[in-house]
Amino acid sequence: QVHLVESGGDLVQAGGSLRLSCAASGRTESLTAMGWFRQAPGKEREFVATIFWRSGNTYYPDSVKGRFAISRDNAKNMGYLQMNSLKPEDTAVYYCAADYRGPVSTAPTGYAYWGQGTQVTVSS
Numbered sequence: 001q002v003h004l005v006e007s008g009g010d011l012v013q014a015g016g017s018l019r020l021s022c023a024a025s026g027r028t029e030s031l032t033a034m035g036w037f038r039q040a041p042g043k044e045r046e047f048v049a050t051i052f053w054r055s056g057n058t059y060y061p062d063s064v065k066g067r068f069a070i071s072r073d074n075a076k077n078m079g080y081l082q083m084n085s086l087k088p089e090d091t092a093v094y095y096c097a098a099d100y101r102g103p104v105s106t107a108p109t110g111y112a113y114w115g116q117g118t119q120v121t122v123s124s
Contacts, residue, residue, distance in 0.1 A: 002026040002113040006096045009118030016086050016122070022079040022096030022115060030100040034072055034079040035111055038092035038120075047106040048094070049081060059106070064090075086122045093117040 008020040022034065035050035049070035051058045058070050069082040079096060097111035105111065 002028060002031065002098055002100070004096045004098060004113055004115035006094065006115040006118040009094060009120045011121045011123065012086055014086060014088055014122055014124050017082070017084045018086065018120060020081040020083070020094055020096075020118060020120070022081075024077040024079065024098060027100075028077045031098050032102040033099050033104040033111075034070075035097045035099075035105075036070060036079075036081045037095045037097060037108060037111075038090075039095070039117075040092040043092075045095070045108050046092075047108075050104055050106065051079070052104055053098075059104070061106070083120070086120075088122045088124045090120065091122050092120060094120050 003025045005023045031053040036048040037045050038048050039045040049060050051070045051072055067085045072079045095117045096115040098113045099111045
């Protein structure tokens with residue numbers, strides 16, 4: 001079992017930056033990937049970024065590519081999402097997710113463990 005706790009959500013103006021953190025605890029040695037998803041009111045949960053836990057390879061959808069960057073610190077069992085050039089449409093609850101099964105997925109069903117979410121609000 002792996003427990004995830006997000007932090008760093010806030011209210012920010014358009015064009016600003018935020019860094020989200022995800023602290024993992026428990027059987028972290030089993031992890032194969034960590035991802036970030038977001039969900040705005042009335043919308044489905046959307047894939048934002050994922051990182052291979054061991055190799056550090058990353059993948060992003062076009063909607064955030066070039067603005068967001070995912071990273072991890074294996075020694076600290078921490079994951080991060082650096083978000084730059086934020087837009088009002090980035091407003092959502094952001095969730096950290098992790099999995100142990102592989103291969104890395106962009107679908108929510110590909111992740112076994114989830115955090116409670118952190119609110120990001122971007123004002124225009």
